[in-house]
Structure formats: C-alpha cells, structure tokens
Amino acid sequence: MALRKVLIVGGGSAGWITAAYMDAVLNGSTKKIIDITVLESPDIGRIGVGEATVPSVRDTMRTIGVPEQDFMRAADATFKQAIKFVNWLDGNDAYYHPFDRRPAGRLDRAGLRWLSSDRSTPFAATVSPQPWMCEDGLGPKLMDSPDYEAPVSYAYHMDAERTADFLCDLATKRGVKHVQDLMTEAEMHEDGRIAAVKTQAGKRLEADLFIDCTGFRALLIEGALGVPHVDYSQWLLCDRAVAMRVPFETYYPGTRKPYTLSTAVSNGWIWDIGLANRRGVGYVYSSDFIDDDTAEAELRAYEGAHADEVQARRLKFKVGRREQFWAKNCVSIGLASGFIEPLESTGLFLVELAAATICEYFPMTNNMAGLADKFNLVMQRRYEETLDFIVLHYCLTRRNDTDFWREVQKSDRITDSLKSWLEIYQYKSPSHSDFTDSLQLFSHHTYEYVMYGMDFQRDKIAGRRMPPTAIPKEIEDAVLKSRGAFPSHDAWLEAKFGTQYERAS
Numbered sequence: 001m002a003l004r005k006v007l008i009v010g011g012g013s014a015g016w017i018t019a020a021y022m023d024a025v026l027n028g029s030t031k032k033i034i035d036i037t038v039l040e041s042p043d044i045g046r047i048g049v050g051e052a053t054v055p056s057v058r059d060t061m062r063t064i065g066v067p068e069q070d071f072m073r074a075a076d077a078t079f080k081q082a083i084k085f086v087n088w089l090d091g092n093d094a095y096y097h098p099f100d101r102r103p104a105g106r107l108d109r110a111g112l113r114w115l116s117s118d119r120s121t122p123f124a125a126t127v128s129p130q131p132w133m134c135e136d137g138l139g140p141k142l143m144d145s146p147d148y149e150a151p152v153s154y155a156y157h158m159d160a161e162r163t164a165d166f167l168c169d170l171a172t173k174r175g176v177k178h179v180q181d182l183m184t185e186a187e188m189h190e191d192g193r194i195a196a197v198k199t200q201a202g203k204r205l206e207a208d209l210f211i212d213c214t215g216f217r218a219l220l221i222e223g224a225l226g227v228p229h230v231d232y233s234q235w236l237l238c239d240r241a242v243a244m245r246v247p248f249e250t251y252y253p254g255t256r257k258p259y260t261l262s263t264a265v266s267n268g269w270i271w272d273i274g275l276a277n278r279r280g281v282g283y284v285y286s287s288d289f290i291d292d293d294t295a296e297a298e299l300r301a302y303e304g305a306h307a308d309e310v311q312a313r314r315l316k317f318k319v320g321r322r323e324q325f326w327a328k329n330c331v332s333i334g335l336a337s338g339f340i341e342p343l344e345s346t347g348l349f350l351v352e353l354a355a356a357t358i359c360e361y362f363p364m365t366n367n368m369a370g371l372a373d374k375f376n377l378v379m380q381r382r383y384e385e386t387l388d389f390i391v392l393h394y395c396l397t398r399r400n401d402t403d404f405w406r407e408v409q410k411s412d413r414i415t416d417s418l419k420s421w422l423e424i425y426q427y428k429s430p431s432h433s434d435f436t437d438s439l440q441l442f443s444h445h446t447y448e449y450v451m452y453g454m455d456f457q458r459d460k461i462a463g464r465r466m467p468p469t470a471i472p473k474e475i476e477d478a479v480l481k482s483r484g485a486f487p488s489h490d491a492w493l494e495a496k497f498g499t500q501y502e503r504a505s
C-alpha cells in the first residue's frame with residue numbers, strides 16, 4: 001500500500017508533539033505507513049507559553065521514545081506534583097490539587113468523612129501525602145526511580161519553546177520532513193477537501209491528511225474550511241494574559257517549587273512556574289474588568305521590584321472550541337482547535353489526546369467521515385468536561401472585592417451540566433459512578449480537591465460542634481516515609497543536571 005501523506009502546518013508544541021507521536025506510533029514499530037511533513041513559518045513565532053503539564057505527558061514522552069532525563073535537560077524541566085491555589089476562596093486561603101490520591105476502593109468515603117469533621121486539616125492533606133511533600137519542597141522521584149516512574153504521580157514544568165525544538169530535532173532525525181516556509185494559501189478539491197498548501201517560496205505541498213497546528217490563526221480548519229468557533233466566553237470571562245520570564249540571575253527565590261502556584265488576584269489569576277533556570281509568571285485576566293497596563297502593573301507588583309528589568313509579553317485569546325475538530329481531510333490540534341484558560345494545564349493534555357486519538361482513527365482511505373465523527377465526539381466531550389471543571393474553580397469563590405469576582409459567581413456564569421452536578425453534590429459526595437467515560441481527565445478525586453479546597457458546604461457545619469479532622473495512618477506513614485526517603489526537588493535536579501547557576505549560563 002502507498003504511503004499516506006500527512007502535512008502538519010505549524011511547528012509549535014502542538015505541531016511537534018503530533019509529528020513525533022504519530023511517527024513513533026504509526027511508523028515506529030511496524031513498516032512505515034505515513035510520510036509526515038511539518039511546515040513551519042520561520043517568521044511567525046510560537047505562542048511561547050504552555051509550561052505546566054498533567055501526568056499524561058509522561059506516557060506521551062515514553063511513547064515517543066525519549067529517555068526522561070534527555071527530555072528534561074533539553075526542556076529545562078522541573079517536576080510538578082500539584083497546583084497550589086492561593087486566595088481563590090476569600091482572598092486569604094490556600095489549597096492543593098495534587099496528582100496523587102491514595103486509593104480508597106470503590107466506596108470512597110474520604111470526602112464524606114472530611115465533610116463531617118471540623119475541617120481543621122485541609123481535605124487534600126487527608127487523602128494524599130503530596131500536599132505535605134510540596135510544603136517540604138520534596139521531589140516526586142527517588143534518585144534511582146526508573147524513567148517516567150515514581151512512588152507518587154507527577155508531571156513537569158517545561159519550557160514550551162525548548163520542548164518544541166527538542167521534539168523537532170528528534171522527529172526530523174527519525175525521518176519527519178521539516179519545511180521552513182510560510183503557508184500562503186490552501187488549494188481545494190471540488191468536493192471541499194484540501195488538495196494542497198502553497199507557500200511563499202513557491203512550494204505546493206500535497207497530502208491525504210492535513211493537520212492544522214497554526215495556533216490561534218487556525219488557517220486550515222477555519223481559514224480554508226470555515227469551521228466555526230464555539231464561544232465559551234459566557235462561562236469563562238478571561239480573554240487576555242501578560243507573561244514574563246524571570247531569569248534566576250535577576251531573582252532566585254531559593255528553591256524551585258515542585259508545584260504550580262496559582263494566585264487569584266483582582267481580576268483573574270497569576271501562574272508562577274519554576275523551571276530549571278528561570279521562572280515563568282503570567283496574569284490571566286478579563287479585559288472587561290481591567291485594562292492591559294493595569295494588569296501588567298499588577299503582575300509586576302506581584303513579582304517585586306526586580307521585575308522592572310524583565311520584559312512582559314501581552315497575549316489575547318478566545319475561549320472556546322471548534323464546532324468540528326476534524327472536517328473533511330483536516331484535523332485541528334492545539335490552539336487551532338480551541339482554548340480553555342490554562343488553570344489546570346489542559347492545553348497540552350488536549351494536544352496529547354488528539355495526537356493519540358488520530359493515531360487510533362488514522363484514515364487509510366479518503367472516506368474519512370465516519371472516523372471524523374468519532375474523533376469529534378471524543379474531543380468535544382473533553383472540551384466540555386474541561387469547561388465544567390474550570391468553571392468550578394470560579395463559581396465556588398466567596399470573594400466580593402471586585403466586580404470580576406462578584407460576576408463569576410453568578411448563576412448564568414455556570415454551565416447547566418455543572419449546575420446539575422453541584423445540585424446533586426448538595427446531597428452526596430462526588431463518587432466513581434459520576435465519571436463513567438474512560439478518557440476523562442477529571443474524576444471524583446479532582447472534583448473533591450477543588451470543591452473541598454473551596455470549602456464546599458461550609459454553611460452546613462456552621463455553628464455545630466464537629467469532631468476534629470483525622471489524618472488516616474496511611475497518610476501519616478507516607479508523609480513520614482517521604483521525609484526520610486525523598487530527595488528535595490532541588491537536590492534531585494542538581495544531582496542530575498547541575499546547579500541552577502550552571503543551568504542558567
């Protein structure tokens with residue numbers, strides 16, 4: 001059978017993850033069945049953000065076939081064990097959403113037990129050692145843990161540009177073609193499929209399947225095929241970000257945090273991510289409530305006086321998704337397919353999922369409509385699931401210090417599906433059977449971390465004398481063991497890759 005030609009337009013994280021993944025899965029272990037070309041403009045930059053990930057990225061990198069430390073070194077990566085949310089509830093609070101949760105069997109009563117206690121210990125600290133490990137500055141891995149494995153679950157913080165460069169280098173060495181040129185137009189077949197892409201240098205690139213990874217430009221899926229964008233701005237108000245890269249020579253805060261810090265501020269939230277040789281900070285905000293200059297000033301104030309030396313980059317975005325992710329012979333992946341604000345690091349997860357799913361549904365014929373329908377269903381559900389989960393973080397707030405925080409709590413800012421679950425959760429805790437889709441990223445564990453982190457149903461125990469929250473012995477033992485056994489996050493990174501100063505030079 002002739003090789004199927006795949007043209008990926010766009011060489012950001014989405015383009016290169018997709019190229020490397022498809023090559024590894026579809027060409028790696030069997031006879032080569034696809035011929036992949038990545039067309040990337042040397043003049044249009046990548047978005048350059050997208051530094052926090054979720055644990056699925058370990059499987060993705062393992063499948064691509066990369067030794068873990070090679071990837072971490074190239075991407076200036078550090079470990080992520082959790083997200084620490086600060087000031088989301090009332091402006092004077094903090095809670096963890098860790099990756100690890102001690103298994104409790106099918107009838108998980110941990111939530112109910114916590115709800116009927118005085119809540120003197122945060123919920124997450126009663127079901128996972130990871131909040132404790134994060135506060136202790138420990139990494140998730142032992143010095144001799146095998147690649148991509150550790151006693152607790154983890155993901156990475158990684159430099160988005162360097163990750164894309166690393167995967168470009170790896171994929172091209174394995175045979176993926178790289179054309180550095182600007183796409184100028186798409187040539188169409190009479191039946192509405194894309195026939196070829198033309199470039200500034202006069203090339204005409206034909207393919208059987210086109211993958212649109214052109215970021216927010218969405219040149220193929222929207223530009224050539226006219227697939228509409230489904231707008232989520234009714235539920236998610238943020239539409240801007242301002243981001244800074246703070247080098248360690250400018251400011252080194254002591255240790256690299258083994259978690260993402262997300263701090264709610266006047267009109268949105270600030271991410272704070274420690275990489276091996278710099279920090280990435282950024283303010284995600286709503287332009288209806290704060291102007292760009294004031295938002296940048298607020299980010300600089302968060303960072304401190306040294307931030308005056310650092311340049312800030314401003315970004316605009318639309319929240320939502322494609323009505324169809326795969327239309328005719330074009331699949332959109334990454335920002336071209338949609339975007340939901342990065343509060344739970346779902347952007348790269350959705351890229352990984354799309355890359356894996358396209359391998360499963362890879363079209364060996366030009367009759368693709370049936371495969372496209374299935375693919376679209378998988379991706380649509382993931383977007384809707386992500387939307388609900390992100391809205392959950394906002395709608396439970398009790399902040400009323402600005403119009404923004406008062407607005408996000410209003411009923412018409414909550415999706416109908418989330419509303420119906422929150423109604424049910426007045427009477428029962430989240431449990432296994434509420435999450436029946438095997439591809440779901442979020443589970444009753446993640447819902448409980450956020451709901452109880454945000455003190456859900458606090459009014460039910462107000463004024464009542466409740467027993468103190470008990471920390472199960474299993475968690476106490478795991479915390480004690482971690483203190484003796486796990487190297488600090490910095491110690492692990494420095495033992496493998498050198499000090500932050502060596503890395504920065």
Ligand SMILES: Cc1cc2nc3c(=O)[nH]c(=O)nc-3n(C[C@H](O)[C@H](O)[C@H](O)COP(=O)(O)OP(=O)(O)OC[C@H]3O[C@@H](n4cnc5c(N)ncnc54)[C@H](O)[C@@H]3O)c2cc1C
Nearest residue numbers: 010011012013014041047050052183215334335342347348
């Ligand atoms: C503020 C912000 C913060 C984020 N934080 C996170 C996070 O912490 N974690 C996470 O998982 N995700 C995050 N994301 C999402 C993440 O950045 C993206 O999902 C990911 O980087 C994929 O981007 P992309 O490759 O689709 O687009 P881009 O990086 O924009 O790449 C687009 C590519 O298309 C090419 N291109 C464009 N036009 C042409 C043309 N005419 N011809 C040829 N090539 C062209 C460009 O050269 C570029 O290579 C964040 C996004 C934003 C906006």
